[in-house]
Structure formats: C-alpha cells, structure tokens
C-alpha cells in the first residue's frame with residue numbers, strides 16, 4: 001500500500017434501520033486507526049449529519065470533499081463502509097468521476113480497500129453500493145408489501161383509530177353509526193347540503209370516532225370512502241371486496257361519488273346555481289327558504305327545525321319556474337308605468353343623500369350622549385327608553401331612505417331597458433341576472449302549492465318590489 005499524505009476521511013450519521021446505530025465517533029475512530037495502521041496522513045475529516053440515508057438532503061461536507069478532490073487536495077478517501085459515501089448507486093458514479101478527474105484511485109474502508117483504477121475495484125465498490133441501497137429499499141418494500149397483501153385479502157388495516165360505522169375489529173358494524181351513515185347518504189342524495197347534514201348530526205349528538213364535531217370535509221370523506229360499501233381500499237385504490245359487510249350499496253356509493261365530485265360543487269353551488277338564493281320567503285312562516293337539490297331538480301325549500309332549519313318545513317317549490325316568473329316580472333316592471341310612478345316621488349340627487357348622512361350621524365351621536373346621561377343619573381330609565389325609541393325609529397327610517405336612494409342610482413342603468421334585457425336574458429350569466437333582479441326585488445314570497453299541481457302557478461310567486 002503506497003504512502004498517502006492527504007487522506008480524506010468521510011463519516012456520515014444516519015438513522016440505521018437495523019437498529020445498529022453507527023455513531024460518527026465510532027466511524028471516525030475506526031477510520032483514524034485504519035489510517036494509522038497504513039501509515040497514511042489524514043488531511044481532513046468530512047462529517048455529515050443526515051438523519052435518513054434516503055432523505056435526499058444535501059450533504060454539505062460531502063460536497064466540500066468532492067470540491068477538494070477536484071482541487072487536487074486529496075490523494076485517498078477513507079470511509080467506514082461504502083454505504084457511508086453514497087446513498088444511491090448513482091451517487092457512486094458521481095464520486096468515481098470526481099476521483100478519476102483528480103487521479104485518485106484509493107478508496108479505503110475499514111473492511112477493505114478498492115482500487116478505483118482497476119475494473120475489479122470499481123465493480124466491487126459498485127456492487128457494495130448497490131447492495132447497501134437494495135437493503136434499505138427492500139426493508140421499506142417489505143413493509144409496503146405486507147400492507148398490500150393485507151389489503152388484497154380484503155382484511156382491515158390495523159393502525160390508528162377505528163373507522164366510523166365499525167367496531168374496533170374494523171369488520172363488525174357499529175349498528176348505530178352504520179344507521180347514521182345510511183341516513184346521511186340518503187339526505188345528501190336527496191339534495192341536502194353537507195353543512196346542513198353536519199348541523200343535523202350536531203343536533204343529534206352524533207360525534208366522530210374521536211368525539212369531535214363533524215365538519216363538512218370530514219362528512220364528505222366519510223361518504224366518499226368505499227369502505228362503507230364493502231370495498232377494500234389501499235392507497236386510494238379499490239383492491240376488491242372487503243372482509244366486512246357493506247353499510248350502503250355500491251349503487252348508492254356510486255351516486256354519492258357522482259354527486260360529491262361534480263365540478264359545480266367546487267364553488268358555492270347555492271350562490272352560483274340559484275338566481276334567487278336567499279331571496280325567497282315561505283308564505284306560511286315568513287322564513288327564508290334555502291336552495292336545495294333533489295337529484296337533478298333544483299328547489300327552494302322552507303327547512304324545518306328537524307332538518308336544521310328554522311322554518312315550518314311545509315313549502316317546497318321547484319326553482320326553475322319560480323326564477324322564470326320572477327325574471328320576467330322584473331323585466332316587465334323595468335318598463336312599467338308603476339315603476340316610473342314609484343320613482344317619481346324620489347329626488348335622485350346627492351344633496352339629499354348628503355343630508356340623510358348628516359341626520360344619521362347626528363342621531364348616532366345622540367344615542368351615545370343619551371346613554372351617558374342615563375349612566376350618570378341625569379335621566380330616568382323610562383325617559384331614556386322613550387328618547388332612545390324615538391331616535392332609533394328616525395335612524396331606521398333615514399337609513400332605509402338612504403339605501404333606497406343608492407338603489408335608485410343602480411336602477412338608472414336599467415330603467416326602460418326591460419324589453420332589451422328580456423331578449424338577451426338567457427345569454428346573461430347568473431351573476432348579472434342576479435344583479436338585475438336584486439335591483440328591483442327585495443324578496444319573493446312563495447305561496448303554498450295546490451296538491452298534485454304539475455307546474456308552478458304564477459299565483460304562487462309574489463315578488464316584493466324595492467321600488
């Protein structure tokens with residue numbers, strides 16, 4: 001063995017998967033002893049701290065060593081084992097070319113040396129690197145393979161919390177929870193929104209396996225998981241029938257999948273698909289009706305308390321005819337004599353708006369002043385209440401006047417344009433249609449329908465005009 005005067009020792013700490021932690025100190029001391037035995041002089045020690053050999057993280061000391069090799073500062077490299085030098089066989093090639101450029105042929109390890117100048121030495125180094133890489137790869141593969149086998153057999157996966165709907169054995173149904181899954185599947189397919197289903201679960205004290213409230217994405221995940229229709233899923237792929245009974249049928253699961261993954265669900269569907277969302281009122285109870293889909297039919301419904309709403313639950317109407325009726329009525333009104341008369345009384349000028357602003361601000365100030373007087377005993381509670389009521393009444397009126405004023409300005413662009421808008425209506429996007437309707441319509445009262453009526457009668461729809 002020729003004398004070497006500038007030996008580089010390379011050491012790397014990594015997480016040892018076999019549990020034989022090979023400390024840097026041990027690597028260094030073994031390498032130093034080996035250099036001593038050979039009579040080599042160590043020029044520098046390069047140490048990287050690298051938790052996982054496959055993490056792909058940069059190894060600054062290793063890079064520095066390659067640079068020093070290129071600069072001709074090194075005439076041999078020593079490491080405890082080749083697996084310290086390269087994490088992947090491809091990295092060995094990088095190292096070998098650096099050695100070639102620097103005409104360094106000595107690679108020495110504690111267990112043997114490689115003459116990189118000869119084909120044999122290189123081959124052994126390459127094989128060792130390949131073996132080292134393969135060992136840690138195969139260890140991971142063995143783990144993965146085992147999981148795959150379990151999945152292919154339809155057996156449940158062992159770790160973590162049990163899935164909702166199943167007992168801890170992950171196979172036997174939890175009867176109560178399984179019934180909940182069936183019910184929410186039915187509700188969602190009937191057009192109920194996920195947040196509404198969540199409110200229903202909350203109201204019925206239904207909690208997740210870890211005792212948490214059901215949030216919308218979690219409900220969605222539950223309904224989209226094929227486990228509930230008796231399929232074994234592994235890494236997002238269905239492996240086949242599972243060892244457990246299905247909670248819902250495959251057909252139901254498919255329908256849920258189509259519904260919940262439809263592209264129009266990605267945004268606020270209610271606001272995007274419903275011309276009158278938030279604008280319909282139940283004629284029976286006065287409650288705001290919510291937009292809701294039943295299969296392919298869009299509807300406005302008065303949702304009762306049982307369903308997570310606060311209405312009487314007795315009125316439901318198909319959305320499309322109502323929207324047509326309201327749109328048509330809006331456009332007709334734009335060109336109507338009634339609207340002109342209604343607007344005639346209004347002074348469309350900024351001076352009036354400014355004076356309203358002043359009055360509102362003054363009254364707001366008075367309310368604060370009044371509270372101060374009452375607090376410092378300069379005023380009786382009765383007197384305070386009476387004064388407060390008067391000011392509040394005036395405030396409300398002035399605020400309404402002001403909002404009507406601004407509304408009028410919005411309306412100017414559309415006045416007398418009803419006929420023209422009617423001609424292009426179906427070509428306008430929903431946002432634009434909504435904007436036009438909202439200029440004129442404060443809300444729409446929906447009357448109860450005649451039992452068995454096939455279409456929505458015009459009498460059922462009563463727009464309440466802002467002007």
Ligand SMILES: [Zn+2]
Pocket residue numbers: 282283284285286287302311312313314315
């Ligand atoms: Zn109602």
